[in-house]
Structures are given as structure tokens and as C-alpha cells.
Amino acid sequence: MSKTQPVKSVSRALSILNLLTSNSYTLSLAEISERVDLPKPTTHRMLQSLRNEGFVKQSPEDGSYKVGVKVFEMAHQYAENLDVRKEAQAELRKLNRQFDEIIHLAVLSGSEVVYIDKYDSKRALRIYSSVGKRVPAHCTALGKAILAYLTEYEINRILSEESLTKHTDSTITDRDELDEELESIRDQGFATDQGEHEEEISCIASPIFNHEHDIEAAVSVTIPSMRFNQDKVKEIAPVLKESAGVISRNIGYTENFSQSGGGKE
Incomplete structure (x- = not known):
């Protein structure tokens, strides 16, 4: 047997899969034999081996083939082992370099979001934030970007009128108003916080989705409120959304990441 035969066999099996x-x-x-350009006997042997291992399922009615449950089990296990922080690092660095902000x-924890990574700006702006710090979800762009993609039941469980604490004059404390903003976030695919938690700080954030199409985290760009305006939003939001889409795909999200955000249909 040629030393290259095992590699060729693996390549053929992968072509079928x-x-x-x-x-x-x-x-x-x-059909399979024709599309992978292999002789029928070779294709049949490959399919039988893959079927025996659970990677291919054969119909008892007509003998046709489809992908087996083992493929989905392995894909699920791979996705479960993905670390959003690790998979996000390249995009976080890119955003930091591009905007110098x-x-x-961050991820959701109860009614708060927890910073799990941070890249500082070289500018004079300094805010007290660090990995592990918690901030309210209802008045931060990160929190609202996550809340917007939860189910109504989950939002109701997390938030109550009493939990919508006022931090600045810009904080949304009315549940109906917050619900309207969450709907707007779902439409545009990003959230903003114009001094709602800290008057001098504003943010733009976009959601990150996992392999099950559930909201996993959010990524944000933080800028001083004095420099925050619609021109900044138009400059940052499309780039931020694209980075959130890349991170989502890195952790297993498979749908096209549309301009209005991702998530479950």
C-alpha cells in the first residue's frame, strides 16, 4: 500500500461528507459517485465505512444517503468548546487600532453585564472599568444590545420597574420606553448609550450570537459624550456590526449576519 493511500482515503471521505x-x-x-468524481465501488465502500461510524445515514426505503448524527454531535461539541473571549481578541484589537477608543x-449576568475583556485607548479618556466589573444592563449599550435579543419571558424575568434605577438624567426608567428602544436595536443591529450610566461616557454596542443562534455577548466602542454624535454613530456602527458578525461566526453562528443583526428568525 502506498504511503499516501491513508491521506487519499481521508480526503475522499471528507469530500463525501x-x-x-x-x-x-x-x-x-x-449521484454521490458522480459529484465527488469517484468510481461507484470506491464510493460505496467509503459510504459504508462512514455509515458504520455514524457519520452517514442510509435510507432503508431507497438506499439513499444523508449526513449522520455523528457529524452534528461533533459540530456541537466543537461549538461548545469555543471561548468567546479568545475568539473575539483579533476583532477587539482591530477595533481598538482603527478607532483608538x-x-x-461583555456577557449578561442577572440584570447586569460583566466585562470579560477590555482594550484601552491611547487617548486621554480614562474610565474606571476592568475585566470582571459589573454595570447595569438597562442603561448601557452593552446591556441593551444583549437584552434586545432575549425572549420576552427572559426580559421580564430579568427586569422589573424597580430594577430600572436612574443613574443620570438620560437613564431610561420607564419599561415601555425601554421596550421601544430594544425593538429599535433589533431593527438596526446595534445599541447606543448616550450618557445613560455615566454622563461623560457614551457607547455603541453590537450583539454576538452563538452556534445555537442565541445571544452570547456584546462588543462595544466607548467614547466621551462630548465627542458622541450621529456622525460618530454612522462611522463606528457598521464596522462594529461587522466585527460582531465575525466573532459570532468564530463561535459557531452559521447564518448570514445581516445589517439588522443576527439571532433567531
């Missing part, structure tokens, strides 16, 4: 995973319908032996990555 790639074909089956890219099709939502079953394929016959003849403070970049935060």
Missing part, C-alpha cells in the same frame, strides 16, 4: 452536509436532501450512490467585551 462535505457533499452531504451541503445538501438538505438525500443523494443516491450514483476603549473596546469592551
